Amino acid sequence: MIVRRATIEDGKEIFAIEAECFSVPWSLDSIETELSNQDKKLYYVIEDADGVAGYAGAWLVYDEGQITNIAIRPSARRQGYGATLTSALIEECFKRGMHEIFLEVRVSNLSALSLYRQLRFTVKGMRKDYYSEPKEDAYIMSLVKEEVK
Numbered sequence: 001m002i003v004r005r006a007t008i009e010d011g012k013e014i015f016a017i018e019a020e021c022f023s024v025p026w027s028l029d030s031i032e033t034e035l036s037n038q039d040k041k042l043y044y045v046i047e048d049a050d051g052v053a054g055y056a057g058a059w060l061v062y063d064e065g066q067i068t069n070i071a072i073r074p075s076a077r078r079q080g081y082g083a084t085l086t087s088a089l090i091e092e093c094f095k096r097g098m099h100e101i102f103l104e105v106r107v108s109n110l111s112a113l114s115l116y117r118q119l120r121f122t123v124k125g126m127r128k129d130y131y132s133e134p135k136e137d138a139y140i141m142s143l144v145k146e147e148v149k
């Protein structure tokens with residue numbers, strides 16, 4: 001299993017994972033746009049013998065990271081891939097000078113909440129009706145560099 005920076009060639013496999021994981025997946029166009037200019041963005045994939053098993057990304061905005069998405073193929077879950085991938089993304093965000101990393105997560109997404117808590121993210125607030133299909137609130141979570149070092 002390896003974790004590496006995603007390239008535009010990974011777009012189709014990332015799109016397939018999106019479609020398997022989310023009720024409102026990103027389009028292939030949006031994914032390829034994200035992957036094509038990674039100056040202020042970081043996208044990583046995790047690969048195993050079956051190909052790309054998951055991906056994660058973040059935007060670098062001044063000194064704050066914003067995680068855009070994390071998804072692991074259903075057949076590859078509960079093997080530590082999500083934690084490994086997200087840890088790699090966090091480490092690179094901090095190396096690039098980010099001091100705090102934010103994300104949003106559905107309040108009912110217990111697996112993701114548990115993953116983020118394990119990585120020491122804490123809830124900072126809530127966004128009402130942030131998600132659609134189904135409509136749901138989001139927790140805003142963050143991880144502060146100084147608090148994990």
Ligand SMILES: CC(C)(COP(=O)(O)OP(=O)(O)OC[C@H]1O[C@@H](n2cnc3c(N)ncnc32)[C@H](O)[C@@H]1OP(=O)(O)O)[C@@H](O)C(=O)NCCC(=O)NCCS
Pocket residue numbers: 021069070071072073076077078079080081082083084104105106109110111112114115116118
């Ligand atoms: C959330 C997600 C990325 C986790 O990926 P994963 O590879 O299965 O996670 P890991 O195996 O690395 O698990 C790490 C920790 O997350 C938590 N976790 C993961 N899946 C869980 C589940 N189904 N139930 C409870 N806790 C879970 C556990 O704390 C786990 O640690 P443990 O194995 O020591 O108990 C994956 O379930 C997924 O892709 N979900 C759909 C997409 C999604 O919701 N993304 C997040 C959007 S905000």
